[in-house]
Amino acid sequence: MYFEQFYLGCLAHASYMLASAGEAVVVDPQRDVEIYLQAATAHGVSIRHIFETHLHADFVSGHNELAARTGAKIYIGEQAGAKFPHVAVRDGFELQVGRVRISVLETPGHTSESICLVITDEGKSPEPWAVLTGDTLFLGDVGRPDLSNRYTPAQLAGMLYDSLHNKVLRLNDRVLVYPAHGAGSLCGRNMRAERVSSIGTERMTNCALQIKSREEFVQHLTSNLPPRPEYFLQDADINRTGASALSDLPQLRPIEAIELKKLMDEGAIALDVRPGEQFAAAHVPGAINIALSGQFASWAGALLGLAASPVLIADSDNALAEARVRLARVGLENVLGYLKGGVASWSAAGLNLAAIPQIDVENLSDQMQRKAVQVLDVRREPEWEAGHIEGAVWWPLDNFKVAPPEIDRSVPVVVHCKSGYRSIIACSLLRRAGFEQVTDVIGGFDAWKQASLTVSAGNR
Ligand SMILES: [Fe+2]
Numbered sequence: 001m002y003f004e005q006f007y008l009g010c011l012a013h014a015s016y017m018l019a020s021a022g023e024a025v026v027v028d029p030q031r032d033v034e035i036y037l038q039a040a041t042a043h044g045v046s047i048r049h050i051f052e053t054h055l056h057a058d059f060v061s062g063h064n065e066l067a068a069r070t071g072a073k074i075y076i077g078e079q080a081g082a083k084f085p086h087v088a089v090r091d092g093f094e095l096q097v098g099r100v101r102i103s104v105l106e107t108p109g110h111t112s113e114s115i116c117l118v119i120t121d122e123g124k125s126p127e128p129w130a131v132l133t134g135d136t137l138f139l140g141d142v143g144r145p146d147l148s149n150r151y152t153p154a155q156l157a158g159m160l161y162d163s164l165h166n167k168v169l170r171l172n173d174r175v176l177v178y179p180a181h182g183a184g185s186l187c188g189r190n191m192r193a194e195r196v197s198s199i200g201t202e203r204m205t206n207c208a209l210q211i212k213s214r215e216e217f218v219q220h221l222t223s224n225l226p227p228r229p230e231y232f233l234q235d236a237d238i239n240r241t242g243a244s245a246l247s248d249l250p251q252l253r254p255i256e257a258i259e260l261k262k263l264m265d266e267g268a269i270a271l272d273v274r275p276g277e278q279f280a281a282a283h284v285p286g287a288i289n290i291a292l293s294g295q296f297a298s299w300a301g302a303l304l305g306l307a308a309s310p311v312l313i314a315d316s317d318n319a320l321a322e323a324r325v326r327l328a329r330v331g332l333e334n335v336l337g338y339l340k341g342g343v344a345s346w347s348a349a350g351l352n353l354a355a356i357p358q359i360d361v362e363n364l365s366d367q368m369q370r371k372a373v374q375v376l377d378v379r380r381e382p383e384w385e386a387g388h389i390e391g392a393v394w395w396p397l398d399n400f401k402v403a404p405p406e407i408d409r410s411v412p413v414v415v416h417c418k419s420g421y422r423s424i425i426a427c428s429l430l431r432r433a434g435f436e437q438v439t440d441v442i443g444g445f446d447a448w449k450q451a452s453l454t455v456s457a458g459n460r
Pocket residue numbers: 054055056057058110135187
């Protein structure tokens with residue numbers, strides 16, 4: 001058996017391909033499907049089957065395009081109500097691919113249509129080898145239960161408890177666990193950074209699986225839910241219908257600096273995808289920075305929304321193409337164009353560039369002692385609760401559709417996150433919202449702790 005995990009850091013998403021006797025199966029494909037076609041060619045196999053473990057909410061899946069390009073069948077849980085040609089699967093459905101058997105477990109909970117796929121490599125053993133758990137079971141966590149219009153989070157959390165204890169945990173401890181997401185995904189909370197685990201390890205160490213009472217489990221899962229970006233329900237709908245092929249997207253239009261200025265005066269969004277330090281040093285005034293180096297697509301989807309039609313600013317054609325694909329992966333397709341010639345063309349056209357000052361943590365500590373600044377922490381709640389800078393104001397980047405209410409516009413604001421990726425995004429949004437005195441902290445809270453500066457813990 002051939003088996004490969006494809007991990008997409010930008011979305012913390014894992015998809016899979018397995019093959020036997022020349023026939024391949026792809027599970028939870030990302031929107032750009034070229035990687036699976038290339039892998040199939042490299043291994044001399046044909047993609048015949050595509051499984052979706054559920055209707056993904058955090059990205060647009062490539063199942064339609066992959067099916068169109070290979071003739072493969074798509075399999076998805078019956079409860080999905082999928083509107084594309086598919087095989088609706090239920091508990092007990094089995095697919096034999098060469099010497100590999102794929103058995104479906106219906107595991108409602110994260111969503112009502114969720115399934116897990118138990119893989120048995122009959123060439124090696126009659127016992128199951130691995131389970132592809134989708135968003136039912138992650139490494140260290142389980143899927144969030146609040147992405148449905150049909151069921152309440154409490155109802156779904158109850159279903160998830162039953163699915164885990166009556167089905168997934170009935171598997172042998174040796175069975176490997178391959179989930180659809182890793183650390184940083186908003187489909188769960190506290191995922192570990194590894195990419196594979198086993199039923200035994202999860203049984204022993206996964207926080208959610210240590211809760212033995214159904215009632216407590218429901219309580220745990222429905223409190224302190226992670227932020228839910230608006231685009232999540234839209235992506236689930238796109239996936240229910242099946243997205244159009246990426247090749248159908250129109251070419252990006254080059255936009256001159258003077259035209260961009262006019263468009264921005266009328267409210268257009270300029271999205272600068274360069275690294276944060278470059279953006280801080282010089283950028284188009286009013287541009288939003290979301291660098292390609294981090295979880296770019298999730299942040300763009302969450303902060304701009306799928307209806308946005310941004311103009312991209314990048315420093316190479318490759319970066320522009322990369323940004324375009326990554327935006328399409330979450331369903332943000334209406335890119336208006338790109339700034340021709342990048343930031344240099346802006347100043348060449350006689351227009352002024354803006355900058356965001358950056359300071360190190362020692363400098364921040366001095367300024368705080370002189371009470372010259374207000375500190376804004378834009379990390380997520382669990383990070384804030386695990387420790388923060390005394391006196392800081394907390395407003396996570398996920399909430400930035402609304403400006404931080406406790407920040408005084410007349411006092412300089414210094415922004416930090418964990419290591420500097422999110423704080424520059426926040427600085428750019430604050431500048432765009434009219435905050436004039438905005439400074440970024442180099443290295444964020446990690447640098448603060450490394451310099452042994454005081455950390456206070458506890459709730460806000
Ligand atoms: Fe999901």
